[in-house]
Amino acid sequence: IPSSLGNLSYLTNLDLSENDFTGELPDSIGGLTQLTELQLSVAKLSGKFPLQLLNLSSLTGIDLRFNKFQGMLPSNMSSLSKLVSFDITGNSFSGSVPSSLFMIPSLMILALGKNDFNGPLEIGNISSSPSTLGCLSLEENSFNGPISGSISKLVGLWYLDLSFWNTEKGMVDFSIFLHLKSLQTLHLSYLNTRSIVELSLFSHIMSLNDLHLSGINVKISETLSLPSSIETLALSSCNIAVFPKFLQNQTSLYSLDISVNQIEGQVPEWLWSLPALRHVNISQNLFNGFEGSADVIQRSEKVMIDISSNAFQDPFPLLPNSTIYFSGSNNRFSGEIPRAICELVNLDTLALSNNNFSGSIPLCFENFNTTLWVLHLQNNSLSGVFPEESVSVALRSLDVGHNRLSGKLPKSLIKCTILEFLNMGDNMINDTFPFWLSLLPNLQILVLGSNKFHGPLSSLGDSLSFPNLRMFDISENRFTGVLPSDYFAGWSAMSSVVDIVDSTLFKYAGRSSPYYHNSVGLTNKGLKMELVGSVFTMYKTIDVSGNRLEGDIPESIGLLKELIVLNMSNNAFTGRIPSSLANLSNLQSLDLSQNRLSGGIPPELGKLTFLARMNFSHNRLVGPIPQGTQIQSQIVLHLQRILGSAVFLSKKRAVEKKKKKQRKKRKKKIKHLAGLQLL
Incomplete structure (x- = not known):
């Protein structure tokens, strides 16, 4: 941002949000003395809180959401005496929250969530007149210890979010919230408390619309009656064993989440008759069926339905035409995928992974060719060819791994310009490498492992630049040929720290945000793990093992400085281990075993301090193990057929x-x- 911006002395409103700036705000911003609104959200700005802002006494709104600011807030925030809204959500601010913020008489919105604030929360002395503060958002920080009872002084609050406050297994006095008679939204999820809260306590807050108590042990009495105004109720992971009957009377309920509990038996018929209910999440329970007729769900107007991770079995439920999101993964459904699903023309997420569906992928999926975002059919018994017509151009995530699909990779995927996640692994697809996938600019995860792919991985006429790719798995195929020395030169996301939008978490419009996570298997440090959702942004991996690749390992592999896992084992690579591997400073697992590599181990590899697993076995390496390096402390280090002073067993x-x-x-x-x- 140019310092000349400070010359605009009559400027009253400055909006630079959603840009790709670098560095800090210029000091000259302190010259904008007439400024009332400052909006800098999602602008990639960094540095400490700009102290120059404290001189802008006319400011009524500051929005610094989702940047890279860090450090502590200044103690004299009350100098911004006209401030109405202060939102710094999604940064890395730390330290304690200045009590002076609560002394600003005009402040109505204070949003400090998703930072690293800690210590006790000091509200400070509030005047005898009612506080004007209406919104207090403190979620996902590092607050610990008891929740301050002084929050009860903020009687004007209509929105309060204390989610993920770490009470350190202490007790919470939930009665302090009864003083907040104007509350409409209350988030108290995952407080790490031993307390058991009586749900009836919240029946005294008559204005309550949204109540989030996930992760807290909840006690539900037989005579419970919550305010009829409740629209959103989140009771996930609340140790509930019986379906809450009081829900029958919640006629305004729009979104219900009772996932991750121990409720068993059949889902009651009356649930689907609640007139306002649109979002239903009953996943990760012990349900085994539905009360009522076969069309009990179909007769409702539900938009989002998640019944995954239960014990449901055939018949597959009939779904309402209004369905946008459906997840039935991790159940016991079998037979062919019901063609009735194709009538759901508004569907944008369909997840049926980990069942026992057989037969082919329905041709009628072409009905979704402009609407479907997510199609997950992983780990079933589906066979045949993936129909070209069934590929939606709107796809962001396609997962059909661990089936019996054959034929070629559908070329119609080239139309999916926003595709981010593609898993075709563990099938019987017989094709050459799809070079055309490099034309998909947003592709981040590519899994083609354990199929019958064959042929070269490089071609004179085809560029293999994957600028956003962070997981590449083509293991256990029949790829052949030599990789050019610059093969990995265009893989930008693995070569530098880049901000990747995590669309593996798909959100929906409405009063609540149901979601679906991607997942994929990975072997790291010799352990198999499943990566889910936003964890993908942390792992950058390449696995080309189990093929017939030959020639030198490309020197350009050293450009991928953010790589975590590299597996090139069980090929026919020759030549020396490239010393450029020493540039992979984040590498945790390296497997070059079962090749024809020769020469010595580059001593520079000892600098890889995060390396926890290294396998060079079954090669033709010679010479010493580098002395006094990280290599000597490896948990697993196979160095068979090494000559000279190398010792692959202890001396004893x-x-x-x-x-x-x-x-x-x-x-x-x-x-x-x-x-x-x-x-």
Whole structure:
């Protein structure tokens, strides 16, 4: 941002949000003395809180959401005496929250969520007149210890979010919230408390619309009656064992989340008759069926339905035409995928992974060719060819891994210009490498492993630049040929720290935000793990193992400085281990075993301090293990067929092995002599 901006002395409103700036705000911004509104959200700005802003006494609104600001807030925030809204959500601010913020008489909105604030919350002395503060958002910080009872002084609050406050297994006095008679939205999820809260306590807050108590042990009485105004109720992970009957009377309920509990039996018929209910999440329970007729759900007007991770089995439920989101993954459904699903023309997410569906992918999925964002059919028994016509141009995530699909990769995927996640792994797809996938600018996850792909991975006429790719798995195929030295030069997301929008978390419009996460398997440090949702942004991996690749390992591999896992094992690579691997400072797992590599281990690899697993076995390496390096402390280090001063067993074991070999020779010689004597 140019410093000349400070010359605009008559400027009253400055909006630079949603840009790609670098660095800090210029000091000259303190010259904008007439400024009343400052909007800098999602602008990639960094540095500490700009102290120059404290001189702008006319400011009524400051919006610094989702930048990279850090450090502590100044203690004299009350100098901004006209401030109405202060939103710094999604930065890295730390330290304590200045009590002076609560002394600003005009302040109505204070949003400090998703930072690293800690310590107790000091509200300070509030005047005898009612506080004007209406919105207080403190979620996802590092607050710990008891929740301050002084929050009850903020009687004007209509929105309060204390989610993920770490009470350190302490007790919470939930009665302090009863003083907040104007509350419409209350988020108290995941407080890490031993307290059991009586849900009836909140029946006294008559204005309450949205109540979030996930992660807290909740007690529900038989006579419970919450305010009829309740529209959103989140009771996930609340240790509930019986379906809450009081819900029958919640005629305004729009969104219900009772996932991750221990409720068993059948889902009551009356649930689907609640007139305002649109979002239903009953996933991760022990349900095994539905009360009522086969069309009990179809007769409703639900928009989002999540019944995943239960014990549901056939018949598959009939769904309402209004359905936008449906997840039935991790159940016991079988047979062919019901063609009735194709009538859901508004569907944008369909997740049926981890069932036992068989047959082919329905041709009628072409009905979704402009609407479907997410199609997840992983780990079923689907067979046949993936129909070209069934590919939606709106796809962001396609997961059909672990099935029995055959034929070629559908070329119609080239139309999916916003595709981010593609998993075709563990099928029987017989095709050459799809170079055309590099034309998809947003592709981040590509899994083609364990199929029948074949042929070269490079072509003179095809560029293989994947600027946003962060997971690349083509293992256990039949790829052949040599990789050019600049093969990885265009893989930008793995070569530098870049901000990648995590659309693996798909949100929906409405009064609540149901979502669906992607997931994919990964082997790291010798352990198999499943990565889910936003964890993808942390892992950048390449797995080309189990193919027939030959020639040198490309030197350009050293450009991928953000790589976490690299597996090039079980190929026919020759030449030396490239010293450029030493540039992969974040590498945790390196497997180059079962190749034909020669020469020594580059001593520079000892600088890889995060490396926890290294496998060089079954090669033709020679020379010493680099002395005094990280390599010598590896948990797993296979160095078979190494000559010189290299020691792949401890000295003690090596000596024992030598003695054992000598004993065998002596025994063999004795037997031979004994045989001669018998003759």
